Amino acid sequence: MPAEIDVAIIGAGVIGLATAREIAQSKREIFVFEKNRTFGLETSGRNSEVIHAGLYYPQDSLKAKLCVEGKNLLYKLCDKHHIAYKKCGKIIVAADENEMSWLEELYEQGRKNGVDDLVPLSRAEVKKLEPNVEARAGLLSPSSGIFDSHSLLKFLYDRAREKGAEFVFGTEVIGIERAGTNYKLQIKDRDGISDVVAHVVVNCAGLNSDRMAQLVGIDIARAGYKLHYCKGEYFSLDSKYRNLVSRLIYPASEQAGHGIHWRQTLDGRVLLGPSAHYVEAIDYAVDETHKQYFYNSVRRFLPFVELEDSAPESAGIRPKLQGPGDDFRDFVIAHEEKAGFPGLINLIGIESPGLTAALSIARYVGRMMS
Ligand SMILES: Cc1cc2nc3c(=O)[nH]c(=O)nc-3n(C[C@H](O)[C@H](O)[C@H](O)COP(=O)(O)OP(=O)(O)OC[C@H]3O[C@@H](n4cnc5c(N)ncnc54)[C@H](O)[C@@H]3O)c2cc1C
DSSP: SSSSEEEEOOSSHHHHHHHHHHTTTTTOOOOESSSSSSSSSSSGGOOEEEOOSSSSTTTTOOHHHHHHHHHHHHHHHHHHHHEEEOOOOOEEEEEEEEHHHHHHHHHHHHTTTTTTOOOOEEHHHHHHEEEEEEEEEEEEEOOEEEHHHHHHHHHHHHHHHTOOEEOSSSOOOEEEEEETTTHHHHEEETTTTEEEEEEEEEEOOGGGGGHHHHHHTTOOOHHHHEEEEEEEEEEEEEGGGTTTTEEEEEEEOOEEEEOOOOEEOTOOEEEEEEOOEEEEEEEEOOOOOHHHHHHHHTTTTTTTTTTEEEEEEEEEEESSOTTTOOOOOOOOOEEEETTTTTEEEEEEEOOOHHHHHHHHHHHHHHHHHH
């Protein structure tokens, strides 16, 4: 690797990959540093693979705008490059009066965000679409879907490389400091520790992105960049549950995630989750004792599910800017020029709908750099 490079991207999750592909189109010299042995082993490989419609987020927030734009870009890209997906649609279900009024709010929120295909459903209409689902009312989002996210990651990786981006795996960024108008990155790989100077640094380090900002010298508490980890676990259901429900089924829920939902993957497996609980450390083990909680959550709208038919599956961790009980926080996608760090772009708190929005987030970063 040369001692001086143009653009350093930290992290090869979906955001680092999409950004590398986007910036590589302008023929800049790019190196992507990834601590793991390959791309997509953290949050980007541990999620629901749902293409979100964009109804949950406040109007004009980055989450709303980039989700709606990203969803459209993603469907087009999947079509063009034969990445498997299923626009199966999703029904958000309400079990009581409270939840019904929340559905109405969601409907309005979605319309404000430009999601204009939402359909409020009565109990009978839910039953007609999904005979095995119990609900007082529902909200149908026809443009929600599922897709093969690993194929997307591989596509972005291949395209970025074809355009000249270099990937340096097994290499952790452990220090960043201003060096005149550039940044000196300290990197650690199996040969030891070395330095590389970069003109531009794009911080796509996911769960570590707040720490990367801190390394440069940003006061992350003051900037509101400190991340809170919120774990989401999944349980799988026995194969006898295949094809009992054809859409994504989400509860009407205001908790930290979108509630424990039902999803049938492209290969036919039925998964429940993710749950949402704040944790201190990154640990992807699934706690089998949470089975009862999953069961209680989904029995309200999926009464046919039996406790003994579920088994621990996998887990992911959300990099959240909001702690327990905090108000909505938007993605941070910031060129830190005003904070005294020209050429540093931070992407922090890229939780859901980050996968859906990855292509539009990359465009947004590309515009910041042009
Ligand atoms: C349970 C769960 C379910 C989700 N479901 C959905 C969904 O259905 N739809 C949706 O749109 N979004 C979903 N999301 C959100 C989505 O998965 C994320 O927004 C997205 O994957 C974030 O990608 P990323 O590239 O920012 O982070 P990551 O994938 O975590 O990538 C960051 C990379 O940076 C690397 N890194 C970190 N520190 C360093 C360092 N110092 N040096 C070098 N490399 C470093 C890491 O190893 C990692 O590979 C979900 C998230 C979770 C947790």
